[in-house]
Amino acid sequence: MIKFIRPAFLLVTAVFAQPSFVQSSFQKDSTFIKKIFDEALTNGKPYEWLRILSTDIGGRLSGSEGAAKAVSYTEKVMKEENFDRVFLQPVKVPHWVRGKAETAFIFVNDKKISVPIAALGGSVATPVEGIQAEVIEVQNFLELRALGKEKVAGKIVFFNRPMDPTKLNTFDAYAGAVDQRGNGATEAAKLGAVGAIVRSMTTRLDDFPHTGGMRYGVGVPLIPTAAISTNGAELLSKSLRENPKTQFYFQQNCETLPMADSHNVIGEMKGGTHASEIIVVGGHLDSWDLGQGAHDDGSGCVQAIEALRLLKKLGYTPKRTLRAVMFMNEENGLRGGITYADSASAKKEMHLAAIESDRGGFTPLGFGIVGTAEQKTRLISWQPLFSPYGLHELGKGGGGADIGPLGQQGAVLLGLIPDSQRYFDYHHAASDTFEAISKRELEMGAASMAAMIYLIDTYGF
Template sequence: MKKLLLFSALICTFFTLKAQSDKDTKMVRAIFDEALERGESYQMLHFLTKNIGPRLAGSPGAAAAVEWTRQQMMSYGFDTVFLQPVMVPHWVRGKQEKGRIVNSQKIGSMPIKVVALGNSIGTGPDGTVAEVVEVQDFDELEKLGRAAVEGKIVFFNRPMDPKLMDTFAAYSGAVNQRGAGPSEAAKYGAIGVVVRSMSSFKDDVPHTGSTNYALNVPKIPAVAISTNDADLLSGLLKDDDELKFYFETHAQMLPEVLSYNVVGEIRGTEKPDEIIVVGGHLDSWDLSEGAHDDGAGCMQSIEVLRLFKAMNYKPKRTLRAVMFMNEENGLRGGRKYAELAAENGEKHIAAMESDRGGFLPIGFGMTGTDKQLKKFMGWKSLFEPYNIFQFKNGGGGADISPLRVQDVPLIGYIPDSQRYFKYHHTGIDNFETVNQRELELGAAAMASVIYLIDQYGL
């Protein structure tokens, strides 16, 4: 009798799980169909990039983007749309930047395109000119010491590792020379810094990005040059250690400005106090339209909620789309969101971020407990028909990372990364570089994971 009851229970469980699987398969298919047939992420991205454009925190463009995304989410009929005030840094690039190789034995004087690093100080109209010391890393800089560095320009020339399939891992392996290089060089008396662009491509496009000045260390001006120009400069230095470099920048940090995170939500019908967040950062660098970084992620996040509204899906839990402000040069928006979540006693059961460009989706990564990860991995088969195979341990994003101290599982959307660092932080990160179908596929994939979390939790 006990065996018969156990067998009956197993049969019942099997059919229940199969019914759930069939329901989820149909829902994921319906989400992809809606996104591919009637999606609006691409149209939204066009407006954001072409009508608003660059959106560096503290700028008029950032303020316009806040107001437009607020109105856009209201127009979709989200249950609540609100702003979270946050004070942000206000760095400005200033007048046109200039760079030049000076007195090379081989080529004489030659103009070089430079871009100031975000948060850096400017040289002023007189510019900075000095002999150049090339290093690969901070250890090499330390070995040279003050005697070899003082009064000179330090040239950080460690490339991203081209052998790594994960270009974000390659970026992580090189980016400290941009983030901390100026302060490290200043410790030894350097008067300026030139950094090789963080790019996986050989081209003539320089990449900006933030530097972070250390306390009690002199602030010195810093610029990036393209990978091709970095190779040129390195080659010239091998035979000419008296070569000089000149650059002129007019960047400055102005007083902080009031800005906002923009939050839209659909209230849950069964567990409204449990919150699932999906978001991207609304700010971008000032050199371009910020299409991949991170206009794409923002529009995909709004699209997730819009898809559910269009499909008349009533979530069990509260779903939020968050446009974070100031990821690029301060992370103030992400920190403020987590701070307010703690102050208000909000219960977030998951947070997802899209900040890797609007390219073809290949998967998701999650940071959480073993139990949460096991459940997350169990959904992989639902995505294989869409050629999305990568469900892995470890993921998240800069803006949602402050939520981790509240034990919130973090999920990072992973598109194909091979082209991302061609456009990242450049003057060519414009709307035309985004493929409509890839953007829409990404929004559908994100919405599908959000649906599964809403249905089953983590």
């Protein structure tokens, strides 16, 4: 009978069995990783950088003035940190603008009740006078299709399937609901609907509409679509139960402008013996316009810069070339990630690994991976080095949207996994502000990424 069995003990045993990972290197590595966390938690800079990015600059949707300021600001920060090379990489980005604030009302039993909505990114405007129509509430596309054109034509379709609160990882709940936001307008338009209203992607009940990207399918009419706050959705649903003739009115002025010029921002620490191999650490610099993009994804950007600063500050001389990359346009086009990977391919750059933080600046719990079984095993073998810092989820989940295209070139992809419980309280909403950031949690994420870079640079992958 096995007693006093402890996972850490067993893993250390397993790790020591690997020739590259003898006790002396374990000591050296754990000592260096401790230094990384100590420096991050004592003299960390990302919180102040994020304050400026969030409160001084604010929302940074691709093509906006905020996005341009964020490019200049992060370029300046990395130059001030004396990275070996800091440069901008031109990226053509979609340019969608919200226009003036949306208005929406529920008309029920002679009452006109204002509810908070926000046009979804990519949506067309309503006519200037707005749209008013009866409402069909559905939970999913199957239910919608079963209703058929007869019942849907001329109406506003209301997609009201909530994120499943029982999913412990809120990203799983998001994945199970976000088809309504991405494709709801298209599915509704196929049946002749005149508009689509989507319940906001959050498990909270509050008054914040959560925007986000949507796409129109080919060959269907472009009908306007917006997110409604969860309280608004509850009210609309209740009104419809009480009176199926309830009407909804909304007016929005959003517009898609010609493609705009923007940039990825890249800071580099040159490598030594393996300089031709590149390790990327990054986040995305653009954000939705409603909030300040503090968690999504200002956090990831400042953590990436901080990860390199930490290594530099500790006098670490990388074997490989390290790059902090602020990707532009993750939210509505992924043009930054695609452009970066295209450029890498054209220049025959060899990317060993790419690490992304794009799940908020919360307490880090581990790293997801997209790689081979051997690479996953190697990641898990580092558990004893990570566990003192609470990083125990290794290998569950994937990388990140921006670094995805690099995976097709053979890079191992790693995604920082923070605690997910609060992320969708803020995601794509006006509540995504600097006040929602914990300094220590942000710093621990940056240190976790620096530790990961150190291990990959030291041992390869």
